[in-house]
Amino acid sequence: MTTVKELKATSRPRAGKGAARAVRREGRVPGVIYGDNKPPVTISLDSAELRQRIFAGHFLTTIFDVELDGTKHRVIPRDYQLEPLQDRPVHVDFMRLGEGATIRVRVPIRTVNPEGAPGIKRGGTVNIVTHAVELRCPADAIPESIEIDLAGMEINHSRHLSDITLPPNVKTVGKLDPTLVTLVPPSGYAEEQRAAKDAAAAPAAGAAAPAAGAKAPAAGAKAPAGDAKAAAGAKKPDAKK
The missing domain is CATH 2.40.240.10 (Ribosomal Protein L25; Chain P)
Structure with a gap:
């Protein structure tokens, strides 16, 4: 009430x-x-x-x-x-x-449970995109705020109005599904991600080099076979004598 x-x-x-x-x-x-x-x-x-x-x-x-x-x-x-x-x-x-009146009101957004968001622990910042949403509800049951649970949110993730469970008898106005909050990455995050990918790719590329180089001795192994043929051919003059 x-x-x-x-x-x-x-x-x-x-x-x-x-x-x-x-x-x-x-x-x-x-x-x-x-x-x-x-x-x-x-x-x-x-x-x-x-x-x-x-x-x-x-x-x-x-x-x-x-x-x-x-x-x-x-x-x-x-x-x-x-x-x-x-x-x-x-x-x-x-x-x-x-x-028994039902009215349209704009109710403010409030975020809760930031300690449960892995993205915040990694330096992300909560960005409130929509500060209030328009709702239709009974006049004697107006919510004080709409709570958005940040638990489980990662960097670059968002919460939309459709992700929120509204109180009983409270409905959204219109068919839009606005973004309510996003988790913004810290400064330099994109560069760190790129560097991590490059570092992960470097050992894989280095591991392929010895495999390619291993073929060289196999190719060189044919040389003695060629020399053996030359030695066999050297006996022909003696056969004519």
Whole structure:
């Protein structure tokens, strides 16, 4: 079961840029709650509290009960904007969650069990290619992260989304099978592999040389046979005499 956190909000009766600026001058952040076939509600939240929630991590996959005028709205954050220079929140959007709602969320990737990867022991580095994947799941069962087990991974090996066992009732969105992580070789790895292959090939080539040279004495062994014929031929003049 997903942990639900609390947020307090106040009504913001007016919409528009001018009203939003007035809210920010009061140290609050304008926002809106929408969805579930109900009219949108404009709200404001404490800037410091909202900033803390955002930078604590997993903000966009966290379920909140926003208390507004004595009523709690079960919501999930859908978007937020930060002031570019000081990273202060300037706006936030929440989507209402009806009972039994199924939603699409982007869930971050997390690697585990690096000590079980032979490639890491040989100097390889984990490269996270896809930092988050889009999933469809029940609103009350959003995974905090998708774990990728690195056990058994060698250098230049990869893990894809299809290699991961997802939690129950959680499905991928779309038909793509993205690469999630790869194990990158250390610097100079290709040269070391080439040198190892050359070293392994060198004894095999050297072992063939004596075999080829062994044929020389066999060829030279015919020479005495030729000399013997010459000696036999030397007796012919005596036979004529």
